[in-house]
Amino acid sequence: MYKRILLATDGSDHSLRSTEHAIHLAKCSEGTIDVVFVIDGDTSKKDVLRHANKIEIEKRRREKIQPVEERLEQSDVPHEVHMLHGEPGPSIVKFANEGEYDCTIIGSRGLNQLQTLVLGSVSHKVAKRVESPVMIVK
């Protein structure tokens, strides 16, 4: 049923919970997990300013999602990590729809309520526009 699972993550503790759900689902259907991590414009600006070169930027970003990757390593579920560049909502939607996934899993929020009110939640956009079933992990 859920052969190809897309897990959208930001490396937060919250997204670690989504990882658990993704692993469970993948194990049930012997599926694979594709992890996406989106780097938005402001993060690009900050990272380029802060770190000496491309290699260091790449390393820091890898470190951010390390908890998720480690958890996936332990689980023995085949998985792959993709770094996307752009606005989080549309980037995830595009990637999910082009990849024809069976299920998209995303954490409900990494932001506090004010930020959600102001910025709109990514998970809401994803739920609305991704064609596959979407699981929002609370």
Place this chain on the structure above:
Amino acid sequence: MLAKIKQEWFGNVRGDVLAGIVVALALIPEAIAFSIIAGVDPMVGLYASFCIAVVIAILGGRPGMISGATGAMALLMVTLVADHGLQYLLAATILTGILQILFGVFKLAAVMKFVPRSVLVGFVNALAILIFMSQIEHFHGENWIMYAMVGLTLAIIYILPRFVKSVPAPLVALVVVTGAVIYMGFDMRTVGDLGNLTQQLPVFLIPEIPLNFETLQIIFPYALALAMVGILESLLTANIVDDMTDTESDKNKESRGQGYANVTTGFFGGMAGCAMIGQSVINVKSGGTGRLSSLVAGVFLMFLIIALGNVVVQIPMAALVGVMIMVSIGTFDWSSALNIHKVPKTDAAVMLTTVVTVVVTHDLSKGVFAGVLLSAIFFAAKISKVKVTEQLEQNGAKRNYYVEGQIFFASVTDFVNKIDYTENTLDVVEIDLTRAHLWDDSAIGALDKIEGKFENHGTTVVYTGLNSESQELKERIGGLSKASGH
């Protein structure tokens, strides 16, 4: 090749045109405000943004990046304009372009890697502080209406994007505040009071300056500073756009492009400019990734000014001051200030030195120079640390020293002093250099010196574990110094 050109220009027409229009609208307030910072008519900044955006669209190395009149450049030219006037600024702009073309031709973009991150962070922070400080003078002798209007501008800029994202908020703020001031009949200083705005296309002009050595002496220091700062900010912006779009770009081509753009703008009555971080981020976020967006931005900007010039002169200064305060807040790297206690002390010191130097001298290039110099010193200090551990063997007849680190002119004194020469009961001293590297004459000299000191006690010194490069150096130089020294 042709396919690549086609892709760069027409691969993303819809996104580029829309983003270009958004960028043009966002460029207008900044181009006017930066002109006022530099002390020239608003047209000088507007012509610059037009010319630079168009030329860069064609000749730049980083599609999707936006260039125009910038705060960093405007701040560098203040004294030149005040002391010598616009014509000298135009000449300096052309010379800046020539220097940047040379920079690109000689492929010096790679030199950028020697400018450490903490200097770049210091650079943007200092830039933000200078832009902010340059706005304070506009409050002199003003009443509460000025403060209220600046407040209104800022309120619109920060609150509007939470509801409407398609139109640049600074432009809406400009329109609303201008409308409010005209409607209420407030008597406030406007853009028109500070300079002229002519509703015409820029024309080709040769700057009216005496072509002699004295002129060159005046403009060269400015041109050099402008060229360096322009390249620095442009390549930094190019890296950001590279990362945002996950593509690569030709930095040397971009340097040349910046040069051609500045030469052109100088001949068409514009001030020197460079790439703009904020505008480039807006462009890419709005969907502009090709060359077309920069061209559209430039052309649409000029069209708006020709069509709406008589409205532009009525923009109250309060609105522009608000926009500039926003620019300075957005430019400042806040996390670098908040996390200053977390980063290595040397990095923090380099960053602060850069900021303080700029704020004191009002010259960004001096700040960068001071920052690079200080970080070079820190680096030399860090790398010149040599670690020596020791061990006694063969019942006290042999002592082993294990050396770790880089042996070169700055570290030899430290290295030589770490060895104990007073032990006169030893037959052999073995110095293990497996984890060390010899770099220069001084390193070889140090080895000879150690040998010499032990010779007095009749102790033999053996060097082991030299890596092949160090061995080669030792044989080449060591042989010579021995032959002449003994």
